[in-house]
Amino acid sequence: MKTMIPVRNDREKRRMLLATFSILPIFLYHFGFIIMPSIRTMYSSLTNWNGLGTRDFIGMDNYLELMQDPNFITAFGNNLKWMALFLTIPICIGIILGFALSGVTRGRLLFRAIYFLPYVISAAIAGKIFASFFNPYFGINVVLKAMGMDFLSRDWLSPGNALFSVAFVDMWHWWGFLLVLLLSALQQIDPMLYESATLEGAGEVQKLWHITLPCIKQTIIFIILITMVWSISTFEYVWVMTRGSPGSELLSTMLYKNAYMKYRAGYAGSIAVVQMFVSFLIFAGFGMLRKRLED
């Protein structure tokens, strides 16, 4: 429930002033380093900049072309698929395992360390390691065949499967990170809540649903938000493993190719602006949803 505070006393006013002065330098720092250069890119998206010297104003031509570009539509669709994958699988695994792990006392840190380990590997390295496992002749398929599970083997990096295979690798890397975030939030839950629930005869699943989830609501919302927003600009894993080949083209790989290989940096800029715009819509949508839920 939002309460309107009509009267602020002196201390609160002082605190607000302190907040403003403390945050302002950080804001200005970030603004100068990130936003202002991005504005420059936004401007270049209105030109036919080739990445070097040619830069003539062409208005919205890039955007008009983008809307009709089949590559763009494919890439955007792939980003949405990616988002769908990451909004479901890693988050569920993270919550379930986080809950399970918080109930374990011995070895908890060891488990946490092992689950987090893949996050520590850089995309280039993980990509190369998994690429060798996806090799049709000498990779996982050989192992599956030896175990008699040949029906599971497939062309992991074929255009139809490439996106999911790369997403799998990124998920392997990512959900440990979510787990750590969730564990931090889970620590904050008052253990007494669980105890009183157990006394009333609640089962594990009920505890999860009625106590855990509501308490970590803020963190989950945060995770959903960053997942959605980062799905739009994800780049490294796809680039390292498939270079954005057909079937796994993303907005970011399309951007890279246009900027650095096709000499169409202005066009690439328009893709970057679209990415920012979509993320902004997601954020705005979230804000509106929250307002509506709170009323």
Add this chain to the structure above:
Amino acid sequence: MKKFILVGACLLLMSGLGFAAGTNDDGKAQVFEVSVNTTKDEQNKLYETVFQRFVDEYNKKYNTGYSLRFVSGQGMDIINTRMSSKDKPDIFTIDSPADANQFAKDGLLLDMTDYAVKNKWKESVFDWAYSLAQVNGRVVALPYGYEGMVLWYNKDIMKELGLNPADITNLEAYENAMKKAADAGYIPVMLGSQDWPWAQEWYLSILYSYTGRNLVKNTIEGKPGFTWNSAPFRKTVELYKSWHDRGYLADKRSYVLTSDDAINAFVGGKALFKLEGTWAPYWMMPLDAAERDKIGVMLHPAINSTERPHLPLAVGGMWCVSATTAHKDLAAYILTGLLGQDIQADFLNNGMDVAPIKVEKSSFNGLIPTVQVMWNMVNGALADGSFGYTTWAFYPPETRVYLYEGIVNVLENKLGIDQYLTQMDVLNKKELAQGFIPVIPASK
């Protein structure tokens, strides 16, 4: 308490950095910066030694105080960024004449025509190389390395199938060989482009060039009456697709396998042919002798009666000098030095690109036999003038990217051949209209 120590230590670190990390040593000796795109340590060391030698010689000769700043691993993306910023290197590398085109159009390359004449570059380098060095008649870049598309084969499997490479020079013999290999359980042609989509364009370079060199030249140059969506090119793409459909091309996996997979499969004796260029010695030399000796090389057989087997050519890259450099004479001196015979042997032995000159025979002596055979073949072809056109050296950039991306959709039946070729034509014409100047030396 601990926090203070930590924060204090960091502040100390950072202030130390402020002094240590400013490697822009202006005020000291004049700095001359060379940027290369190689990433391997031995290659970088060789380059640095060579450049340092030239700088020292120049300093001695002209009593100057230049110091060399050598940076490596800078690909086209970083070069693009640098050359549009205020932080331009003096000498840098670009990948192809198409790039030279773009850079020259924006006036970023030094016009070196006078130096070229004074230092007799025209006499030292191959004719085709000298024509590639020019945009609009002015010398703006110096090609280095010449590579071509060839066909590598497994000698043992050849013998086993009763085939003789010298006889495989036309389409019929080639398809026969592929069929025999497939029937015997081998993969006829191995290539992998998953992580290096350029591998598709390796084959298409050969096939389009073999469709007709003059045809390709006229089409790219946009001569009236020539279009990509014409019968000869359609026939070629249909041929390529038919090979794919029959499983001849890496068992329909040419865009699923990574380049490593393809190399491994070939070396592991799974395939008869491997499609790769004359840079393959790069991964061949570290193999052990038994595996290496199994590998042979040949020119790709002809696919029609118009063109005989030839070597689709590319340059490894081009040396360029920034138009805003303050040290033109030193730059010209260095570039001229790179054409010298004395350093080519070292480059060859390190698997690096040589200058486009007639390298002395003795420089090739340190190489393994297969590689020597390859160079004989290449040099012979070039001396004849019978070279063809690779996509990455001669085609306009956007057309080129579409060429190797679109073909996968064609192979997957998601794109019709008509649409594919028409779109290529559209892009080609668009780039010509935007000022792309084809530099395609005529071949014999």
Add this chain to the structure above:
Amino acid sequence: MTLRRRLSSLTLIACLATVAALQILPLAAAFSNSFRTDKEIKKLPIGLPTRLNLDNYVKAWKIGGYSQAFANSVVVSVSTTAAIVACSLIAGFFLARVTSKFTHSMIIYFGVALSIPVFSFLVPVYYAFAELKLVNTLIGLILIFVATNLPFNILLARTYILGIPKELDEAATIDGCSTYQVLWSIICPISKPIITTIALIVFVSTWNEFTIANTFLQSPELKTAATRFVLFVGERGSDLSMVHTAAMVTILPIIVVFLLLQNYFIEGMTAGSIK
């Protein structure tokens, strides 16, 4: 413990262990591969080494120039981490505790800032740095890394601090603490879990960051560990044993940092439960 509880606790451990095994399998394979030769790996990607020697590691260390690269990476990562931890706590605290138009818009601002792709600011920042002569300096890289890591970690700190009961603040304020004193003596000790989390996240992200580091650092002696990895991945075809070895070499320091931070984390956990 009843039998039923013991069984369910065992199954729980079993499940957790299975997941852990799957999670670590690729790394274990890479670790094993770092002791094998390239040829062995190309014959069979997952297998046990025949000989145990450190040849690959020595080779990788020398070729990679890792001693210098590590030093650089440490400087960059530690500095960035320290700066981000400080800024996140301060900003996160105010954004969590103070409701005003300003803080509200800051929350939205940093949220939106999360979505800005690297490529939209990479090149313009390079231009600016070229003029300021900050290109090819570690300081320049640190400045950028701090900027890129601010939004996420500020919001993360805020989310965590929202979970700290306001009563603690108020109790301290009544006792006469100023706002910053509340931050320092009350919030920080309880926030040890999130501090270690933020430190770990920032350290890892700066250690592994490639695009920006590769663009802004040019001289070999300044390059960070992540950028050295390309030395082992040739343009066409790579020595897989080197790739796996380099992977191991690059991971090692982070594991060390992780283990160090774990102890700090334990302190925080026990402190948090004491109210």
